[in-house]
Amino acid sequence: MTHxxxxxxxxxxxxxxxxxxxxTHPEMEIVALSADRKAGQSMASVFPHLRHLDLPTLVKIDEIDFADVDLCFCALPHATSQAVIRELPKHLKIVDLSADFRLRDPEAYAKWYGGPHAALExxxxxxxxxxxxxxxEIRSARLVAGTGCNAATGQYALRPLIAAGVIDLDEIILDLKAGVSGAGRSLKENLLHAELSEGYHAYAAGGTHRHLGEFxxxxxxxxxxxxxxxxxxxxxxxxxxILATVYVKGEAARIHEVLAQAYAQEPFIxxxxxxxxxxxxHVRGSNFCHIGVVADRIEGRAIVFAALDNLTKGSSGQALQNANLMLGIEETTGLMLAPVFP
Amino acid sequence: MTHxxxxxxxxxxxxxxxxxxxxTHPEMEIVALSADRKAGQSMASVFPHLRHLDLPTLVKIDEIDFADVDLCFCALPHATSQAVIRELPKHLKIVDLSADFRLRDPEAYAKWYGGPHAALExxxxxxxxxxxxxxxEIRSARLVAGTGCNAATGQYALRPLIAAGVIDLDEIILDLKAGVSGAGRSLKENLLHAELSEGYHAYAAGGTHRHLGEFxxxxxxxxxxxxxxxxxxxxxxxxxxILATVYVKGEAARIHEVLAQAYAQEPFIxxxxxxxxxxxxHVRGSNFCHIGVVADRIEGRAIVFAALDNLTKGSSGQALQNANLMLGIEETTGLMLAPVFP
Amino acid sequence: MTHxxxxxxxxxxxxxxxxxxxxTHPEMEIVALSADRKAGQSMASVFPHLRHLDLPTLVKIDEIDFADVDLCFCALPHATSQAVIRELPKHLKIVDLSADFRLRDPEAYAKWYGGPHAALExxxxxxxxxxxxxxxEIRSARLVAGTGCNAATGQYALRPLIAAGVIDLDEIILDLKAGVSGAGRSLKENLLHAELSEGYHAYAAGGTHRHLGEFxxxxxxxxxxxxxxxxxxxxxxxxxxILATVYVKGEAARIHEVLAQAYAQEPFIxxxxxxxxxxxxHVRGSNFCHIGVVADRIEGRAIVFAALDNLTKGSSGQALQNANLMLGIEETTGLMLAPVFP
Amino acid sequence: MTHxxxxxxxxxxxxxxxxxxxxTHPEMEIVALSADRKAGQSMASVFPHLRHLDLPTLVKIDEIDFADVDLCFCALPHATSQAVIRELPKHLKIVDLSADFRLRDPEAYAKWYGGPHAALExxxxxxxxxxxxxxxEIRSARLVAGTGCNAATGQYALRPLIAAGVIDLDEIILDLKAGVSGAGRSLKENLLHAELSEGYHAYAAGGTHRHLGEFxxxxxxxxxxxxxxxxxxxxxxxxxxILATVYVKGEAARIHEVLAQAYAQEPFIxxxxxxxxxxxxHVRGSNFCHIGVVADRIEGRAIVFAALDNLTKGSSGQALQNANLMLGIEETTGLMLAPVFP
Known part of the structure; x- marks a missing residue:
């Protein structure tokens, strides 16, 4: 059956x-693609790497007839997403890739995103x-909120450790290294090749990054x-x-054991x-997340590393994995592509 | 059926x-992997991006029982390949990715590769x-010689034009830009990151590159x-x-027409x-080749561009495409992966 | 004396x-810096790599008192430059880095830049x-027009050969590879890191690039x-x-001889x-231009290569070299910085 | 006077x-260059970016007449350096760039470098x-041991804070990001462009990096x-x-104050x-080190950042700065080159 x-x-x-x-997903068919400012263009002209595919022309959202659609991915900018999703038909399953529905508490949303939520329901x-x-929960959900890509990486490293009580909860330091596509295709001076190549720097330093709301x-x-x-x-x-380097206090071998056990049956971790x-x-272009644990020379301290591709496991691959669940498709379908190296 | x-x-x-x-190929199963100097190691230790796969341990070639093998890919260094292939069982279908069997004329081989061929038969x-x-020919072949990756790119741009007689055969200039993985994983100073990043230069300039033998x-x-x-x-x-920029003399619109017609039914071009x-x-990580034609401001001159991924369409993807044909599998099986961008 | x-x-x-x-120029002092949209900011906030220098605050052009200024570099966008330079005081020596004064013929200017020139005088x-x-001419000039960076590279390879009559003038093909900073700091989608890194493509193909006006x-x-x-x-x-690969018809050894002779006394070539x-x-960050000549395997054909740094020898280094001449300073002053490799 | x-x-x-x-140093002249395996070659053939300079041919060390030499830089591999320096004439001032003389305690040396020191004197x-x-001490030294490049970066961030007692000494975490030239020009698989570009990973994780001996x-x-x-x-x-991200416990504003004061008179910090x-x-190619302090959202915690160019301030620039002091030359001579950006 094709969805x-x-x-x-x-x-x-x-x-x-x-x-x-x-x-290359055998049970899905793309029937509509929207892009407000590029409506009327072919996907091939916007993304020439997809030229070989037979895809619908880009349209405005209100040109889409959702009656025929089983599931809708929303890859819209933050804030736009909530306004759009509020108005979508209720029968429609939705996977949102924006930040709009990640925080459950409206106050937390307002704090991290600077204003009230427009789609509280x-x-x-x-x-x-x-x-x-x-x-x-995802299996039976109508609306799933994709996580932040940094937030996903940090959580893969830390959730089982917090649940198992094997690390000091007040002494967790996450130093994260992120590729530039996570910032999207927006026109900002600091995303230019000439500004970025051959160098590195922190951003949102000191605890101001919005993904902290999720953490x-x-x-x-x-x-x-x-x-x-x-x-x-x-x-x-x-x-x-994305590479997460997480400094924790706890017994390294035990930490490794907890993670190995937690993910033993997971197809992508x-x-x-x-x-x-x-x-x-070693995870580029794939839905895999690699996790490692190293003991520090100082006893009682460990470093947990997690690596994933922000666009795949950190965003669109995760979204597809969730969509598979929501549609009753085998979870790994279309997602077993091996990483592209070199 | 699994091969x-x-x-x-x-x-x-x-x-x-x-x-x-x-x-992700549904009709092939890897039953043996060789790597002389790394025999005994797991593939995951040599290529951590393949860690999620259940693969045989690396062995030496003579440890492989070929009785059970349907098809063998030889990704060995030039010269080694011919010595190995000469000794392989005759029932075995072989796709060679080295340069050893690309030239049909033993003299041409000796000229470009500096010595006599060791497997003339x-x-x-x-x-x-x-x-x-x-x-x-490939469909019924026992031994197929993979092309050079540069040679493939240039030929996709030029073969139909030469066949159709629409360009001046004495005035073809191929200026090619190649990524570094084409040089392999060998330890050479000029392949170090510090020597290569943020710069560009010609190599084998003036007509000394071995792929000229194929052209x-x-x-x-x-x-x-x-x-x-x-x-x-x-x-x-x-x-x-690989990006091939080919300067030719001929009528640009006609050149485009010939290429469009030649490749109209091709799934990857x-x-x-x-x-x-x-x-x-826009072709990275994929088996696609994109071709474009531009008229120069000087009448009667055109520029033909061809782009492909040297490791996929230029080498291993081509090899798999050929193996599909040799084994009676649908030609595109396992090869429709979309390019990875960005 | 400080200028x-x-x-x-x-x-x-x-x-x-x-x-x-x-x-690090011993005979020049920067007394004014303009940047219309960033007026009021410090140079350190716009370019943190210049933080250690004691520089004037950025101002609007009309805030500058040119009475005290000996020489003015105009690094303004094309078209803006001519409007500004027309109004500058006549005593002022000017080195313009824009395209506005490169073409001597107003008709050629109109053809390549799409409209009439606003400062014909x-x-x-x-x-x-x-x-x-x-x-x-530069030594005694009041206004010097900096060349295009691509135009400079191609001319270094070709001028002596055309002057000496050693190549076929109707068969010159210049295939050029340019770094991204030549496109400036403007916000364009195709200049984003995610769009540019790990790939390459032609632009202005077929003879539409404006630097052809200069050639x-x-x-x-x-x-x-x-x-x-x-x-x-x-x-x-x-x-x-910038790497220029120039395909010419002529005798390679003679071509090399002509170039070697032409540049024998030049400090930067x-x-x-x-x-x-x-x-x-090997020229990055420097004012040097490296030139090489290779004979092709086809007799009577040669390849001339020229490499320079588009921001230095192709633009600002050239401008400073000219300013030195205009101010009676030794030509190489401040410009002998060795290239930065790796 | 020229040294x-x-x-x-x-x-x-x-x-x-x-x-x-x-x-571009006005008071130094290079009279001898050694390179054992490349003896007999010109520097231009080994490093074409230095082609414009008039330099001595590469020789073996024992071909150098040190009688005429005022100061010798040793940029030899670790371990080789101590064997060579032990035999150099006693009149010679030496700046060593290897790790051989960084640790004062022979036992510490043996622990971190795996064997006894061969030049204890x-x-x-x-x-x-x-x-x-x-x-x-450097001003009057005969032998100066250049620091590790990572070690320098971490120390610039931390020394004044430890001296001033404003951070918790048992809770210092240094997460460091280093460019690849720090690993030298050696032929290692993990330094190939294809292995390194477009990705990142930790190395010597957990407290095994030798620069910890210096810290x-x-x-x-x-x-x-x-x-x-x-x-x-x-x-x-x-x-x-190199970018050092240092997580410390202490009052951020006070930490900033201590660093600002400590380096107020320093020309390069x-x-x-x-x-x-x-x-x-923003420090590439220069001898500058940029330091920043950010308060974390968790009270009592701060992040100190330090950035420098490993080859310049982290190694050869530092060496030249020290040589200037040892020879009685103004300390900043030849080192005020502005960073190269972009």
């Missing part, structure tokens, strides 16, 4: 990544899209008490890939042998 | 790329592996008279991707609208 | 490069700034008859560096031994 | 960087080369009690640049305004 799919916001990188993945209904930890919400919920981590992302001269650590280039 | 596959030389980039592609038997032009052989055969092109490759600060030209980043 | 310098358009890359070079007065070939003007003047070359630039995934060819990474 | 300089190990990146810097004599903190030695000496930090370096897809943080690309 009919619409993608809103198809002219951005996460939209294109969805199309790339669905291109949908916000209440949305399921947080970190597949491995919300699998059953706070999720980690506190697991721990049953407030958990605040330190989180400093750095922008890397590369297009894809690979825990490396104790003492090994991952590289972003 | 049993061996890959010799699995510790190089083309070997790894074969594994990546076969990983197999050389005589080998079919040149440019799928779109040798499809029927001479193929173009002369098509034209029915000697054709010698100018060919200067340049090394780019990027891992994957995309001819762009007249006046557009391709980028390597 | 007082103003730089208009200091918030672009060529402006910053001028400041970088003048920072100054256009008539301007001296073309290719130092090695206009040295005496036509200069080469025809040297030859005493119309000369039209083929010119196709390619955008490289690197910030700095290095002609490599016959058969060697340059790399952009 | 006569020899450089041993001139075929590596730090050797070439010394030549680059000395090229010289080890005892050597002064640690972190100029800003050992300036007076332990220096920080403990300042504090007057053992100080052990956590230190995890990461390899970046870039040639130059720039402390950014409170809340700002540096980028490696």
């Amino acid at each position: 009919k799919i619409a993608i809103l916001g198809a002219s951005g990188y996460t939209g294109a990544e969805l199309v790339r993945l669905i291109a 949908q916000q209440a209904e949305a399921v947080y899209g970190l597949t491995e930890f919300y699998r059953e 706070d919400q999720e980690f506190s919920a697991i721990a049953g008490r407030p958990v605040k981590i330190q989180f400093t992302p750095h922008l890397m001269p590369a297009n894809r890939g 690979e825990v490396l042998p104790f003492g090994e650590h991952p590289s972003t280039r | 049993k596959i061996a890959i010799l030389g699995a510790s190089g980039y083309t070997g790894a790329e074969l594994v990546r592609l076969i990983a 197999q050389q005589a038997e080998a079919v040149y592996g440019l799928t779109e032009f040798y499809r029927e 001479d052989q193929e173009f002369s055969a098509i034209a029915g008279r000697p054709v010698k092109i100018q060919f200067t490759p340049h090394l780019m600060p990027a891992n994957r991707g 995309e001819v762009l609208p007249f006046g557009e030209h391709p980028s390597t980043r | 007082k310098i103003a730089i208009l358009g200091a918030s672009g890359y060529t402006g910053a490069e001028l400041v970088r070079l003048i920072a 100054q256009q008539a007065e301007a001296v073309y700034g290719l130092t090695e070939f206009y040295r005496e 036509d003007q200069e080469f025809s003047a040297i030859a005493g008859r119309p000369v039209k070359i083929q010119f196709t630039p390619h955008l490289m995934p690197a910030n700095r560096g 290095e002609v490599l031994p016959f058969g060697e060819h340059p790399s952009t990474r | 006569k300089i020899a450089i041993l190990g001139a075929s590596g990146y730090t050797g070439a960087e010394l030549v680059r810097l000395i090229a 010289q080890q005892a004599e050597a002064v640690y080369g972190l100029t800003e903190f050992y300036r007076e 332990d030695q220096e920080f403990s000496a300042i504090a007057g009690r053992p100080v052990k930090i956590q230190f995890t370096p990461h390899l970046m897809p870039a040639n130059r640049g 720039e402390v950014l305004p409170f809340g700002e943080h540096p980028s490696t690309r």
Whole structure:
């Protein structure tokens, strides 16, 4: 059976990544693609790498007849997403890739995103899209909120450790290295090749990055008490890939054991042998997440590493994994593409 | 039906790329992987991006029982390949990715590769592996010789034009830009990141590159008279991707028409609208080749561009396409992966 | 003696490069910096790499008192430049880095830049700034027009050959590879890191690039008859560096001899031994241009290579070299910085 | 007065960087260059970017007549350096860029470098080369030991804070991002462009990097009690640049104040305004170090950032700064080159 799919916001990188993945998905068919400012253009003209595919022309959202659509991916900018999703037909299954439905608490949303939420009803209904930890809720959800790509990476490293109580909750430092495609296709001086290549720097340093809203919400919920981590992302001269380096206090071998056990049955999470650590280039273009644990020379301290591709496992691959669940398709369908290296 | 596959030389980039592609191929199973110096190691330790796959341990070639193998890919270094292939069982179908069997004329081989061929019998038997032009021979071949990656790119741009007689055969200039993975995983100072990133230069300038042997052989055969092109490759600060810029004399619109017609039914060759030209980043990680034609301001001159991924369409993807044909599998199986951009 | 310098358009890359070079120039002092949209900001906030310098705050052009200024560099956008320069005081020496005064013929200007020139008087007065070939005129000029960076590279390879009559004037093909900083700091989707890194493509293919106006003007003047070359630039995934690959018909050894002789006394032009060819990474950050000549395997054909840094020798370094001449300073002052490799 | 300089190990990146810097140094002349395996070659053939300079041919060390040499830079591999320096004439001033003389305690040396030191007498004599903190000792030293490039970066961030007692000495975490040229020009698979570009990973994770020997030695000496930090370096897809992200416990504003005060008179250390943080690309090719301090959202925690160019301030620039002091030359001579951006 083929499910009919619409993608809103198809002219951005996460939209294109969805199309790339669905291109070889045997049970999905793309029936509508929207891109407001590029409506009327072919996808091939906006993303020439998709030229070989037979795709619908880009249209405005209100030109789409959703009656025929089974599931809709929203790859729209933050804030736009909630206004659009509020108005979508109620029969429609939705996977949102924006930040709009990640935070369950309207106050937390207002704090991190600077204003009130415009779709409180949908916000209440949305399921947080970190597949491995919300699998059953996602299966029956109508609206799933894709996680932040940094937030996903940090959570893969930390959730089982917080749940198992094997690390000090007040001493978690997440130093993250992120590729530039996570910032999207927007025209900003600091995203120019000449500004970025051959160098690196922190951004949103000191605890101001919005993905902290997700960390706070999720980690506190697991721990049953407030958990605040330190989180400093750095922008890397590369297009894809997030590497999380997490400094924790706890017994390294035990930490490794907990992670290995937690992910033993997961098709996309690979825990490396104790003492090994991952590289972003070994997950590029794939839905895999590699996790490693190393003991520090200082006793009682460990470093947990997690690497994934921000556009795939961190965003569009996660979205497809969730869509599979929501449509009753085998979870890994279309997602077993091996990483592209070199 | 699942065909049993061996890959010799699995510790190089083309070997790894074969594994990546076969990983999602529904009708092939890898039963043996060789790597002489890394025998005994797991593929995951040599190529961590393949960690999620259940693969045989690397062994030496003579440890492989070929009785069970249907088809063998040889991704060995030039010269080694001929010595190995000479000794392989005769029932075995073979796709060779080295340069050893590309030239049909032993003298041409000796000229370009600096010595006599060690497997003349197999050389005589080998079919040149440019799928779109040798499809029927490949279908029934026992031994197929994968083309040079630069040679493939140049031929996609030029073969139909030479066949149709629409360009001046004595005035063909091929300026080629190649990513560094084409040089393999060998330890050479000029392949270090610090030597290569953020700069570009020509190599084998002036007509000394070995792929000229292939151009001479193929173009002369098509034209029915000697054709010698100018060919200067340049090394780019990027891992994957070949861009051929071909300067020809002929009528641009007619040239475009000939190419569009020649490739109209080809699943992997995309001819762009007249006046557009391709980028390597739009074919990365895929088996597609994008071709464009632009008229020069000087009448009677045109520029033909061809872009492909040297490791995929230029090497391992081509090899798999040929293997599909040799095994009676639908030609595009496992090869419709969309390019990875950005 | 210290000369007082103003730089208009200091918030672009060529402006910053001028400041970088003048920072260690013993006979120049920067007394004014303009940047319309960033007026009021410090140079350190716009270009943090210049933080250690004691520089004037950015102002609007009309806030500058030119009475005290000896020489003014104009690093303004094309078209803006002519409007500004028309109004500058007549005592002021000016080096313009825009395209506005490169073409002597108003009709040629209109053809390549799409409209009439707004400062015809100054256009008539301007001296073309290719130092090695206009040295005496520049010495006594009031207004010098910096060349295009691609135009400079191609001319270094070709001018002596055209002058000496050793190549076929109707068969010149210039395939050029250019780093991205040549496109400036403007917000364009195709200049984003995610769009550019790890790939390459042609632009302005087929003879539409504006620098052809300069090639036509200069080469025809040297030859005493119309000369039209083929010119196709390619955008490289690197910030700095132009490599010109020029395909010519002529005797390679003689071509090398002519170039070696032409540049024997030039402090910044290095002609490599016959058969060697340059790399952009070996001139990065410097005012040097490396030139090489290789014979093709086809008799009577040669390939001439030229490499320079587009921001230095191709633009701001050239401008400073000219300013030195105009102010009676030793020509190489402040410009002998060795290239930065790796 | 011109001082006569020899450089041993001139075929590596730090050797070439010394030549680059000395090229515009008004009081130094290079009279000898050694490179054992490349003896007999010109420097231009080994490093074409230095082609414009008039340099001595590369020789073996024992071919150098040191009688005429005032100061010798040793840019030899670790371990080789001590064997060579032991035998050099006693009149000779020496700046060593290897790791051989950084650790004062022979036992610490044996622990971190895996064996006994072969030049204990010289080890005892050597002064640690972190100029800003050992300036007076360096002025009168005969042998100065250049610091590790990572070690320098971390110390610039931390020394004043440890001295002032404003941070918790048991809770220092240094997450470091390093460009690839720091690993030298050696032929290792993991330094190939294809292995490194577009990705990132940690190395020597968990406290095994040798530069920890320097951190332990220096920080403990300042504090007057053992100080052990956590230190995890990461390899970046870039040639130059180290970014240190240091997580500390202490009052951020006070930390900034201490650093600003400590470096107020330093010509090469720039402390950014409170809340700002540096980028490696803004120090590239220069001898500057940029330092920033940001308060974390968790009270009592701060992040200190330091950025420098590993080949310049982290190695050859530092060496030249020290040589200036040893020869009685103004300390900043030849080192005020502005960073190269973009």
